Amino acid sequence: MGVTEIVFLPLQDDKFPNDQTSPNGQLHHHLIQTILSQPGVQRVYWGREIENPLMLRWFVDWDDIENHKRFMNADAYRPFVERIGTIVAGAAKAYHAQLRPHPPVAALSNTTSPITEVVTMWFPNTYPQKDQDNVTEDVENFISIFENHAHNYTASAAGWVDEEIDIPGMEERGKAYVLLVGWTSVEAHMQFRETQAFKDSIHFVMGAKNLKKIEAVHVSLTEVTK
Known part of the structure; x- marks a missing residue:
């Protein structure tokens, strides 16, 4: 896989x-x-x-x-x-x-997404499968808001991290989930954050059960193939 x-x-x-x-x-x-x-x-x-x-x-x-x-x-x-x-x-x-989807080319390559927002969410390392499934479903609902309301949204991909990884600022490791959101520019993303559609839907990620930490950065990525 x-x-x-x-x-x-x-x-x-x-x-x-x-x-x-x-x-x-x-x-x-x-x-x-x-x-x-x-x-x-x-x-x-x-x-x-x-x-x-x-x-x-x-x-x-x-x-x-x-x-x-x-x-x-x-x-x-x-x-x-x-x-x-x-x-x-x-x-x-x-x-x-x-x-998923794999490969996440549309969300990562700057030929399709000039800017990629990389969101990482951390949870307890004993996070139950049922709660993981709920996070996956809520993120899918969050992405649907972009698809229906964000004109400068380009693509997305998301999924769970295989390993337990360090939680920034904490002396512990956790289960992590990564969400990639493609945008035409950083400014376009910032503008969408001011819309009512975003404000009404941010609970899909910020309200996740036992969310311990969330971070987001932007990067423009050059794709290189064989």
């Missing part, structure tokens, strides 16, 4: 990869090509967060999580990680999400 790896790379101040002709850009290109050369990889999307340009984000679509695990055990993985170490200012982190 298709899965999306979500990667966080906190960059050093002068290690921006945007210029593909620069040493940093060439190194980043090599890293992306190394990923794309692995069996089971479909595509990579990359970009820096709008709110925090020092945070580089990768989203990697895999055929399944086992293919990624095989890459992590391959001879090529150690030098790959060492190259990443030359551009990051802190520990990189990654996890996998069962985003």
